[in-house]
Amino acid sequence: MPFTDIIDTQIVDFNSQMTAIIKRLSDFLNKNIKFTMDRGFIMPIEANFKNIAMVSGELITELEKAGYYDLIKEFSKNNKDFTAAQIKEMGKRFADAKTYYGALENTVFKGLQNMQYQGMAMLGSNRVGAITEALYNSVIAGTSNAQLIVSLEKQLDIFGRYAETYIRTAKREYSQQTEFEIAREAGITDIIWEYIGAPLQDNSHPECVWALTEKEHAPYFTTAEMEEFQAGGGLDHTEPRWNCQHIFGITDMSFEEYEKI
Numbered sequence: 422m423p424f425t426d427i428i429d430t431q432i433v434d435f436n437s438q439m440t441a442i443i444k445r446l447s448d449f450l451n452k453n454i455k456f457t458m459d460r461g462f463i464m465p466i467e468a469n470f471k472n473i474a475m476v477s478g479e480l481i482t483e484l485e486k487a488g489y490y491d492l493i494k495e496f497s498k499n500n501k502d503f504t505a506a507q508i509k510e511m512g513k514r515f516a517d518a519k520t521y522y523g524a525l526e527n528t529v530f531k532g533l534q535n536m537q538y539q540g541m542a543m544l545g546s547n548r549v550g551a552i553t554e555a556l557y558n559s560v561i562a563g564t565s566n567a568q569l570i571v572s573l574e575k576q577l578d579i580f581g582r583y584a585e586t587y588i589r590t591a592k593r594e595y596s597q598q599t600e601f602e603i604a605r606e607a608g609i610t611d612i613i614w615e616y617i618g619a620p621l622q623d624n625s626h627p628e629c630v631w632a633l634t635e636k637e638h639a640p641y642f643t644t645a646e647m648e649e650f651q652a653g654g655g656l657d658h659t660e661p662r663w664n665c666q667h668i669f670g671i672t673d674m675s676f677e678e679y680e681k682i
Contacts, residue, residue: 424506425618425668428592431499435588436581438492443581445487450476450573454556462563469560477553484545493541496588497534500595507596511603514673521606522599529602530595537591544587548580593668600671613674614647616640618667629667638682641674 453476456463463469484490504522511518522530555576559569604612616632617640632650633640642650647669 424503424510424596427503427506428589428596429666431496431503431592432585432589435492435496436585438488439581439584442484442487442489442492443577446480446483446580447573447577449480449483450552453479454569456560456566456569458566461565463560463566463569465560465563470557473553473556473560476556477549480549480552481546484549489545490542493538493545493588497538497541497591500530500534500592503592503596504599507599508603511600511671514671515603515607517607518603521603524606525602530598533595533598537595540591541584541587544580544583548576548583551579552576590665593665597668600669604671609671611676612644613672613676613679614642614644614669615672615674616642616667617670618665626665629665632667638679641672641679641682642669643676643679 453472455472456469457466458464508518508522515521552573555572556569558564559572564572601612604610616629621630621633628650631639632642636642
């Protein structure tokens with residue numbers, strides 16, 4: 422199985438577990454938010470603000486009990502299967518690819534994993550903050566219970582979508598860094614990259630359409646072009662790539678061959 426397919430399978434598993442976590446948070450909020458109402462609208466009174474403080478203080482604990490931190494720890498480290506498949510593919514070009522990766526596994530790549538875990542943990546804290554803010558806004562504005570439910574459902578939905586975006590981006594980043602580090606260990610600096618991944622669809626990102634079909638020399642990039650593209654450059658409407666199903670892979674193409682495309 423291509424390593425990109427393994428990543429996609431992991432994302433499906435991650436989303437399934439995140440759905441259960443979001444459901445638990447939703448149940449917790451429904452059970453513990455006990456606002457005093459007046460004719461169907463939330464009253465901006467001290468008791469309601471105290472209720473928010475109680476719920477907010479327990480949300481992080483509930484997130485931990487729901488298994489969020491165990492999940493992101495598992496998935497930030499769960500790179501072995503797709504990396505093995507990726508290194509096997511790279512071994513066709515770099516005979517010592519496995520050795521190169523092994524030399525960096527406990528330094529460069531462990532550091533990357535830890536950084537990605539911290540990013541996911543921060544996402545959890547930020548989304549708890551967003552839920553708390555939504556509660557305060559509902560009390561201050563005196564919204565109806567129906568409006569409150571819509572607001573909370575929106576925040577929980579955002580949490581799930583942001584989590585998928587982050588984990589997909591993290592996996593892409595890890596696999597791409599694997600390619601880059603192995604090439605560097607092999608002493609190769611003049612690299613032509615190919616933009617690879619899922620076939621284009623009606624809802625594909627404009628930058629992905631451009632990179633695969635419209636860019637000069639598409640779908641190939643020099644290292645400088647790749648770095649510019651990832652930072653949000655390359656064309657007017659490009660933004661830094663998040664939640665993308667494409668990655669850059671190293672080719673054995675020469676600059677001379679690249680220029681002829």
